Each structure stands twice: as structure tokens, then as C-alpha cells.
Amino acid sequence: MAHRFLIKEIALQAGLGVATVDRVLNDRAHVREHTRLRVEQAIKELEKQELRLATTGRKLFVDVVVEAPARFADEIKSALDAELPIFQPATFRPRFTLRETMSTSDVLDTLHTIGRRGSHGVFLKARDVPEIAEAIGELQRQGIPVVTIFTDIPLSGRVAYAGLDNRVAGATAAYLVGQWLGPQPNTVLITMSDGHFRGEEEREMSFRRALRTRHPQLKLIDASGGHGLDGPTEERVRKVVSAETSIAAVYSMGGGNTAILRALEARKQTPVCFIGHDLDRDNVRLLREGKVQAILHHDLRQDMRYACQHVMHFHKLMPATAVSSSSSVVVVTPENVPDYIASRLRL
CATH class of the missing domain: 3.40.50.2300 (Response regulator)
Known part of the structure; x- marks a missing residue:
């Protein structure tokens, strides 16, 4: 059973004796199934505690680079801002580059600047062209994960795509x-x-x-x-x-x-x-x-949550099992506009 904790720590977390835990970890005979499950659960609990300690006070700077009309860029910004409090005690510090039109050279200049300055991650909505795909790969090689949002660039080395199908x-x-x-x-x-x-x-x-x-x-x-x-x-x-x-x-x-x-x-x-x-x-x-x-x-908040979780997972601040799913397509008519959207837009 793979783990990175002292046997004494696992025993204390599981409420079992050190010798019992040793038998479980080394897969020895005469161990009850519920005892084995308790040790497995204790290891999972210790992993979660370790992650919480690692994220305490951690600041994650993420760059949000979006080419979109202002009305949609504003929705993206609002969705991300609404999600950030749920990641405490970690703190996301977004830096926004939101433009209605960006040439390929504009995007490349922005990504190269991010690479020189450093970042914990990039959320990118851009065109799928070879030059931008190569720039994403370069950021990845520098240890900066890129999550494409709402429109994908699949052959780029990005760590994930966040958005609807x-x-x-x-x-x-x-x-x-x-x-x-x-x-x-x-x-x-x-x-x-x-x-x-x-x-x-x-x-x-x-x-x-x-x-x-x-x-x-x-x-x-x-x-x-x-x-x-x-x-x-x-x-x-x-x-x-x-x-x-x-x-x-x-x-x-x-x-x-x-x-x-x-x-x-x-x-x-x-x-x-x-x-x-x-x-x-x-x-x-x-x-x-x-x-x-x-x-x-599609729920922009869910997509931005998914993007943030992938950045945390990349930096080993969240297990893969804790990463939620991205959004799905919902047909909205005049009769079922979500209340939280209508109230936020005051319509």
C-alpha cells in the first residue's frame, strides 16, 4: 500500500496500534477487512490534511488572456471573481488581459511576457493557430500550465480545456x-x-x-x-x-x-x-x-472553477480526484433564465 507517512502517524490517525498498521501496510496475513479499510481511509485523511497545510497562505498568480467582445469578457471576469473565495486558504490573484480583438502577434507578445515575468497558470481564450500552440508548449516547458477556456487548442500541450462541448x-x-x-x-x-x-x-x-x-x-x-x-x-x-x-x-x-x-x-x-x-x-x-x-x-462559474482546480492540481495543491467536471450545454428559453443571472444583471 503506497504512502509517504510515518507508520506512527497513520496509526494515530487510524486509532490503531503501530503493529497492526505495519501488518496492513506490508500485506501480512490475519488482517480483518475493516481494519485494512480504516488504514486506507487514514492515509487519505492525512493526504487531505497535508494539502490543506500546503495551501495555507499560498498565493497563486494566474493570467487570464481572452479575445472576446466586452460583453462576454465581462461575464468571464465576473464568473472567475465569484469562484475565487471557495479556494481559501489558497488565494488566487488573477491578472486580466481582455481585448475585443487580438492578432496572433498580440497573443504571442502577451504569452511571451507572461513567460518572462512568471505565473502560476494561464487561462487562455485564443485562436487555434500553430504559433499560439507553440507558445503554449513553451510556457508548459517553463512550468507554467495553460488551461484553454471555451475554445480549445488541443495540439498545444495545454493541461486542460474548460468549457462546454x-x-x-x-x-x-x-x-x-x-x-x-x-x-x-x-x-x-x-x-x-x-x-x-x-x-x-x-x-x-x-x-x-x-x-x-x-x-x-x-x-x-x-x-x-x-x-x-x-x-x-x-x-x-x-x-x-x-x-x-x-x-x-x-x-x-x-x-x-x-x-x-x-x-x-x-x-x-x-x-x-x-x-x-x-x-x-x-x-x-x-x-x-x-x-x-x-x-x-453553459455555467461559466463551473468552467472557471474547473480551470482553477487544474492549476492547483498542477502545483500539487489538489488531488486529481478533487477536480470537478466542466460544464454541459443547457437550453435556456424566456421561461427558465437562472435567477442568479437575472439578479446579477438586474434584468
Whole structure:
């Protein structure tokens, strides 16, 4: 039985004699099963106590690097801030780099600066390109763990991905659109912020695959590339949707939903269903106004908790068994907006 404690410590924790514990640890005969289980439990209890002592007063500096519209970046920051008190006595000290757009060189400069300055971990939302993947690998070699958040960079050496399963999200959106529109031929507008975000790419591929399989009568029009920002997104939609085009549904993977609706209204288009992502202030308002029918939501707090736990596990401050799961996809309608989100947004 593997352990790193003195037999005397284990005996004291288990409330057993030293000779009895010695027999258990060395797998000798004539040991009752409940005695063996008590020794195993004592070792687990000592491991937990050791971890608590190791985390007392420990400060962990983590860098949060996010390319996202301000409305979503604010939600990420709020979710992380809400989770930090649960890790006491360890103290997380986040340092935020939140920008609406970041070029590959911007991300690389930021990651190289983190490497020079030092950090206990990085939470990263960035595009899946080879240069960024290599920079993540370099941080890993320096002993700085990187957790990708909400969109993955799997071939990078990152220690974990925290976020929803984007393939499941895309398939769920296809199911909802198919149920809303029925068997008639129709046109569906899709938008992504940027094709290099793997998460949105996975949503789109899964959405297209599910429609081809189950609803081949539905035609897609693509207005991607607006970075989730209102101005560029509205321009993209206006460019691909004409007054003669009848848009029956919208699947917005990258945000800018107010701008999408504004562009459609200018073309005198009112979709039967509009599916979006993330419960930010704009989307909750659009849900309640009946302009968006469903939001694919995932618990950002759960994802940020998962990311923090992986950093603690990397630094041997938490056992792997204590790391929780990441979030799953939840369909939110105007009738089931979570109270804690509505109250925080004061909507």
C-alpha cells in the first residue's frame, strides 16, 4: 500500500496500534477487512490534511488572456471573481488581459511576457493557430500550465480545456432549428465571429452535419467574420441577406445578436427562431423581448472553477480526484433564465 507517512502517524490517525498498521501496510496475513479499510481511509485523511497545510497562505498568480467582445469578457471576469473565495486558504490573484480583438502577434507578445515575468497558470481564450500552440508548449516547458477556456487548442500541450462541448452545442442547435421549422424547405442564417476559434468551428461543423443528416431541406447562408462585434457583424449580415431572401432561422455562434437582428429588420426579415450562445446582458434582454427564442448556456462559474482546480492540481495543491467536471450545454428559453443571472444583471 503506497504512502509517504510515518507508520506512527497513520496509526494515530487510524486509532490503531503501530503493529497492526505495519501488518496492513506490508500485506501480512490475519488482517480483518475493516481494519485494512480504516488504514486506507487514514492515509487519505492525512493526504487531505497535508494539502490543506500546503495551501495555507499560498498565493497563486494566474493570467487570464481572452479575445472576446466586452460583453462576454465581462461575464468571464465576473464568473472567475465569484469562484475565487471557495479556494481559501489558497488565494488566487488573477491578472486580466481582455481585448475585443487580438492578432496572433498580440497573443504571442502577451504569452511571451507572461513567460518572462512568471505565473502560476494561464487561462487562455485564443485562436487555434500553430504559433499560439507553440507558445503554449513553451510556457508548459517553463512550468507554467495553460488551461484553454471555451475554445480549445488541443495540439498545444495545454493541461486542460474548460468549457462546454461545442460539438454537442452545434448538434443541439440543429435539433432545435429542425423542430421549429418542420419539414418545409427554408433558409437558415449562420454566423461565427472568426473561423480560427476552434470552439465556433466545432459548433458549425456539428450543426451542418446534423442538418445534412436530418434536415436536408434546409439551406444555409453564412455571414461569419464579424468578430462578435456589432458593427462588423451587422455589415456582414447586410451583405449576404437580400430583401428577396427569406430567413426562417438564425444560429449565431459568435455573438453580436442585436446587430444581426437590426440587419435583418432592415431587410424586413423576422426569423421564426433565433438560437444564440451565452447569457450576457444583451441575450437575456433579447430572450425576454421574444426576439431570441433560445440560448445555449453553459455555467461559466463551473468552467472557471474547473480551470482553477487544474492549476492547483498542477502545483500539487489538489488531488486529481478533487477536480470537478466542466460544464454541459443547457437550453435556456424566456421561461427558465437562472435567477442568479437575472439578479446579477438586474434584468
